[in-house]
Structure formats: C-alpha cells, structure tokens
Amino acid sequence: MFKGKKQKTIITSLIVGISLTLTACEWAEDLLDEVSDSTSSTGYYQFVNLVPQSPIIEFLVDDQSIAELAFGDASTIESVAKDSYDLGFNQILPNSSNDEFTSNDGVSVSNDIISTYIIYGDTDVPSSLTLTTDISELFDEDFDENYDAIIQFIHLSNSAFDIDVYWLNEGEDLLNKVADHTLSYENSSDEVEIQSGIYKLVLTESGTDNIIASSDSITVSTGDAQIFALTNYLTAGSDDPVYSIINIETDSARELTNEAQxxxxxxxxxxxxxxxxxxxxxxxxxxxxxxxxxxxxxxxxxxxxxxxxxxxxxxxxxxxxxxxxxxxxxxxxxxxxxxxxxxxxxxxxxxxxxxxxxxxxxxxxxxxELRIIDTHAKVLISHSIDDIKSDAIDVLIINDGSNPDTYSAQIELSYMGNADYELESGDYDVYIYNASTGELIIETSLRGIEKGEVVNLIATDYTYGGTPYQLHTYYNE
Structure with a gap:
C-alpha cells in the first residue's frame, strides 16, 4: 500500500487551466456547458508521476488503462461521473509479458471538482497526494476577474530542507526581495492569483541565499492554472541529487531548465x-x-x-x-x-x-539520459566505428545462451548515433551487425547486470583503426 497518504482540498485552485476567461480549448468549452448546467453530475481527474527513480507507470481506473506516464509526465484532464474510483498501478518493465503490479488506491470525484492525483517518493512504496479544485466559482457571474491566471507551488524534494519560493518578473534577481512562500517537504502553497506575463521562479534553502533551483522565461497566459513542483532524482556516476522543477499544466507536464545547476x-x-x-x-x-x-x-x-x-x-x-x-x-x-x-x-x-x-x-x-531507474538497468549504446561510417549498425541484446538467429535486432544506429535500451537484472549476450550487409561485426557479453545500473556501450574501431571492431563497456558508478 502507499505510505503517508495525504488528501488536501484547495478551493478554486490548481489545475484549472480550464481557463478563467475560457480559452478556445475544446475541453474547456465542454466544461463550461457542464458547469453551467445545474443538473450536472460530472467531475474531473488528472494523474501525475513524480516518483523520481520510477520506470514508466501505467495508471488504471476501475481496471481500465488511462495513461502510461514517465517520471515528470501528467495525463490530460478527463471528465467522469461523480463517484469513487478504484486506482491501480503497473510498472512498465522491459522484457516482461506482464507488468508488475505495484499497489492500489482510490480517488473520489465530486461534482464540479477536479481531483489531481500525484504519486511521488520511493519507487517500491510511493506516497500519494490528491489535490482537489472546486471549479464552480470560476463561472459565477460574481467571480473576481482582476487577475488572469492561478499558480501554485509544491515541495516534493526529499533531499531539500524547507524552501523559500520567490516568484519574480522575468530577469529579476533576489536583491531586496522577500520570499513569497516557505514550504516544508510534502506541503503546498495556497493558490496565487496573477496577471498573465513572463516570470522567473527561484527556490532557495529557507532563510538562506543558497539557490536550489531557478527557471526564467516562464510564460503564463490568460486562463492558465499551473503547478510548479520541486523534486529531485539521482543520476548514475554522481552522488549529488539533481533538483528539478516540474511544471504541471492541464494536458501535460514538463521539466523546466534548472538554471542554478x-x-x-x-x-x-x-x-x-x-x-x-x-x-x-x-x-x-x-x-x-x-x-x-x-x-x-x-x-x-x-x-x-x-x-x-x-x-x-x-x-x-x-x-x-x-x-x-x-x-x-x-x-x-x-x-x-x-x-x-x-x-x-x-x-x-x-x-x-x-x-x-x-x-x-x-x-x-x-x-x-543518466537518471537511475530502481526497477531495472539500462544501457546507453553509441556507434563510433569510423571504418563503417556510411553504414548503420544493428544491435541485438538477448539472454545469455539464447540463439541470436531466432531474434531480431532491437536497435539500429547511424554513425555517431546513440540509443537507450532497458534491461532486467541478469546475464546477456550482445551481437552487433552491419545493418547494410548483415555481417556480424561484434560479439560480446554483459554479465551480472543489476537493477539501477546505467551502462555505456560504445562501438569503435580497433586500436590504430579498422577491424576487429570493439565494444567498450563502461559501468557508471
């Protein structure tokens, strides 16, 4: 089961990209029709994957697949009848016919309410956070229209202490500025009503000028409601966490450039x-x-x-x-x-x-892509063989002892190209072919691959050029 489950109710807030002045979004128009109908019994939900070291996670509602989300991704908002729904979660693992069932939970959808369900924390026992938004007031004729958009901030970085949040105009610095919010781990700010424009977000360790994350040139348009979540993840080859700002909108989420790193x-x-x-x-x-x-x-x-x-x-x-x-x-x-x-x-x-x-x-x-995935390993494969630079290579990675003639290559790489490939723990054989001729040019093995590993495989010429070609293996530790 999920640990530390929290439910928070935040009125007139959060993922209301449904637009305060009603944008041309098709779903917003539908929403207006439903909200203006006094007999409406429709609610809304959205799912967000903020588990830092997770694989892709499939979200299921009443045993029906809704979305497959990588870390930092969000689903679009879906309208449903108001009710309680059972949620399920599958980790999408490589080389597996059945996804690994992770846990289950539930979400209640109320009339004219958007329920934004976020999972975060540990991969094996993630925590959940449901943010609810009452949208009925947005379309009330007495609604205050002196602002254009709504934003909110969430602290979900388990590597950071309390943080101070500064919401600035584009290009501003912290000189003589006072923090807009101070947040502890797993807490969020109230909704903030703002004008449309271009802004800068700076997050510091609370009470200090030590900047954890910063992103400039953030565009907020009329009708937006955006969430900014601070999180962090680990990468192979480094002990230092990567602090990340995830910008959640109504139809997706994205990782902002952290200018402080x-x-x-x-x-x-x-x-x-x-x-x-x-x-x-x-x-x-x-x-x-x-x-x-x-x-x-x-x-x-x-x-x-x-x-x-x-x-x-x-x-x-x-x-x-x-x-x-x-x-x-x-x-x-x-x-x-x-x-x-x-x-x-x-x-x-x-x-x-x-x-x-x-x-x-x-x-x-x-x-x-050096982010560690807890549930399995991945290899980063590169084609640097100058002797066949006019030809691509095919890469086949199979379980130790398997017959390569019964498999097709999983990866094709052009010269100086690269690709990622995910593997479960185990022993593997690697075969590399000239994609044009079908000739086997490299045969080697990977032994003792473990969960969480990130391994570089770089195909090159031999010393002083030409054949036999080599596959250099580098374990990022």
Missing part, C-alpha cells in the same frame, strides 16, 4: 590513433601553455575510455554558452582537433569522438 560534460576517446588524449577547455594551446591545468578537462584519456563528468558553469543561461574544446595527443603534445558545443544549464552531455589522425576526426555531442 551547472552543465556536466564528459568525453569518449574513440579516435583510434593516438592511444591517449588530453581535452582542454576554452584555450588554444601552444608549447608555452601546454601545462595549463586550470583548463584541463580530461588527462591522458585512454582509447575506448570515458572521462569523468566535469561541471561547467553556464554564464548566459538564456541562450546557452558556446564553449570551445581542444583535443591533444598526450604523448606528442600536438593538437588533434578543435570543436565547439552549445551547453545549457543542468544538461548532461556526452561527446563522442571517432576517426584517426591520419584521415579525419568526427565529433558529435548528445544529451545523456
């Missing part, structure tokens, strides 16, 4: 010659400054290896920073290549490199 970046050394490389940031190296360690990102990185994650502070949080990087031959102390990357706050970028110094170097960057 640095970008993180790391490199794969897929250049088959030289054996070792150094990566420097923002400086063009000459013999005189080759030892400038202040800008050294990765030192003597071996072929096939991944560097550690490095924090890079972002100066221009609105448009991102363009940062220049220099790859050096560690032994010869010669520059191999120069490239630039656009970095956003709180992003996690992997830089793939490929080729060799005798021909050409290829560099590609992409956002890594």
């Amino acid at each position: 640095a970008a993180k970046i790391r490199f794969s050394h897929g250049i088959s010659a030289p054996d070792y490389s150094d990566i420097f940031l923002d400086i063009y190296l000459t013999d005189s400054d080759i030892d400038n360690e202040a800008n050294l990102i990765a030192n003597t990185l071996e072929f096939g290896a991944l560097s550690n994650l490095v924090d890079i502070e972002i100066e221009n949080v609105d448009t991102s920073d363009t940062r220049s990087f220099y790859i050096m031959d560690s032994i010869k102390e010669e520059k191999i290549d120069t490239f630039s990357v656009d970095l956003q706050p709180s992003s996690r970028m992997l830089i793939l490199t490929s080729g060799d110094t005798s021909s050409s170097i290829t560099v590609n960057d992409y956002e890594e």
Whole structure:
C-alpha cells in the first residue's frame, strides 16, 4: 500500500487551466456547458508521476488503462461521473509479458471538482497526494476577474530542507526581495492569483541565499492554472541529487531548465590513433601553455575510455554558452582537433569522438539520459566505428545462451548515433551487425547486470583503426 497518504482540498485552485476567461480549448468549452448546467453530475481527474527513480507507470481506473506516464509526465484532464474510483498501478518493465503490479488506491470525484492525483517518493512504496479544485466559482457571474491566471507551488524534494519560493518578473534577481512562500517537504502553497506575463521562479534553502533551483522565461497566459513542483532524482556516476522543477499544466507536464545547476560534460576517446588524449577547455594551446591545468578537462584519456563528468558553469543561461574544446595527443603534445558545443544549464552531455589522425576526426555531442531507474538497468549504446561510417549498425541484446538467429535486432544506429535500451537484472549476450550487409561485426557479453545500473556501450574501431571492431563497456558508478 502507499505510505503517508495525504488528501488536501484547495478551493478554486490548481489545475484549472480550464481557463478563467475560457480559452478556445475544446475541453474547456465542454466544461463550461457542464458547469453551467445545474443538473450536472460530472467531475474531473488528472494523474501525475513524480516518483523520481520510477520506470514508466501505467495508471488504471476501475481496471481500465488511462495513461502510461514517465517520471515528470501528467495525463490530460478527463471528465467522469461523480463517484469513487478504484486506482491501480503497473510498472512498465522491459522484457516482461506482464507488468508488475505495484499497489492500489482510490480517488473520489465530486461534482464540479477536479481531483489531481500525484504519486511521488520511493519507487517500491510511493506516497500519494490528491489535490482537489472546486471549479464552480470560476463561472459565477460574481467571480473576481482582476487577475488572469492561478499558480501554485509544491515541495516534493526529499533531499531539500524547507524552501523559500520567490516568484519574480522575468530577469529579476533576489536583491531586496522577500520570499513569497516557505514550504516544508510534502506541503503546498495556497493558490496565487496573477496577471498573465513572463516570470522567473527561484527556490532557495529557507532563510538562506543558497539557490536550489531557478527557471526564467516562464510564460503564463490568460486562463492558465499551473503547478510548479520541486523534486529531485539521482543520476548514475554522481552522488549529488539533481533538483528539478516540474511544471504541471492541464494536458501535460514538463521539466523546466534548472538554471542554478551547472552543465556536466564528459568525453569518449574513440579516435583510434593516438592511444591517449588530453581535452582542454576554452584555450588554444601552444608549447608555452601546454601545462595549463586550470583548463584541463580530461588527462591522458585512454582509447575506448570515458572521462569523468566535469561541471561547467553556464554564464548566459538564456541562450546557452558556446564553449570551445581542444583535443591533444598526450604523448606528442600536438593538437588533434578543435570543436565547439552549445551547453545549457543542468544538461548532461556526452561527446563522442571517432576517426584517426591520419584521415579525419568526427565529433558529435548528445544529451545523456543518466537518471537511475530502481526497477531495472539500462544501457546507453553509441556507434563510433569510423571504418563503417556510411553504414548503420544493428544491435541485438538477448539472454545469455539464447540463439541470436531466432531474434531480431532491437536497435539500429547511424554513425555517431546513440540509443537507450532497458534491461532486467541478469546475464546477456550482445551481437552487433552491419545493418547494410548483415555481417556480424561484434560479439560480446554483459554479465551480472543489476537493477539501477546505467551502462555505456560504445562501438569503435580497433586500436590504430579498422577491424576487429570493439565494444567498450563502461559501468557508471
């Protein structure tokens, strides 16, 4: 059963994106008709998955599937007859014909009430929070129309102490500002009535100027009702929580960019010659400054290896920073290549490199999905084989000892492409084929895969180029 179940009633609030001035949303028009009908017996519900380390969760109402939501997602608002409904939850697991039943609960829907049901907390025993919104007053002829929208804030980060909430105009800072709200864990603010506009949200440790999360350029339109939830999750390769602001609206939810957190970046050394490389940031190296360690990102990185994650502070949080990087031959102390990357706050970028110094170097960057999932593992697969850069690769991952001839590849990757794949605990065999010719080019194994692991698999040329190709395995710990 869910632990710490809470029920909160908040009048004229929350997910009322149903619009105070009635937007053109089709569902809002239907809602107006129902609310204006005195005989109406309709209520509404919405579901939100804020369990930080969860897999995708299926929400069922009276044994009927309503939505499958990843962490940070919300369903659209659904209208139903007022009643009590049984809720069920399935964790969507990989390689499983039946989803794992997690728990059950219930929600009561009342006339002209929106019930927003949120699950959060631990993956194995999540907590629940139901927020209810009385919408009848919104369409009363005496309703106060001196504001355009409603917002609300919820503190669901179990890694943060009490927080102070600052709701500012776009571009403002905290100088001489007083907190609008102070929230303890699992608590929410009252509804806040505001004008439409562009705003900034800043969350600090209560009583301090230590910013936990911040997001600028938040647009609030007439008729909006938005929820801003602070939560956090863990990523592989780091002990530090990632603080996240989830913006819940009437038809979805999204993770806002947390401008208070640095970008993180790391490199794969897929250049088959030289054996070792150094990566420097923002400086063009000459013999005189080759030892400038202040800008050294990765030192003597071996072929096939991944560097550690490095924090890079972002100066221009609105448009991102363009940062220049220099790859050096560690032994010869010669520059191999120069490239630039656009970095956003709180992003996690992997830089793939490929080729060799005798021909050409290829560099590609992409956002890594390093969030840990408690129920199973996942592998992050990359194609950096320069020798077949004109061809994609097919990747087949099957249980140890299974016959590969009876399976089809799960993943196809173009050159310098990447993909995620989820696995249950166990032992696996990995087969990689040239997608154009069907030739088996790599065969290897993964042993002892465990829940919560995030593993990088990077296919490259052999040392000094060409075959046999290699699959480098990196366990993020």
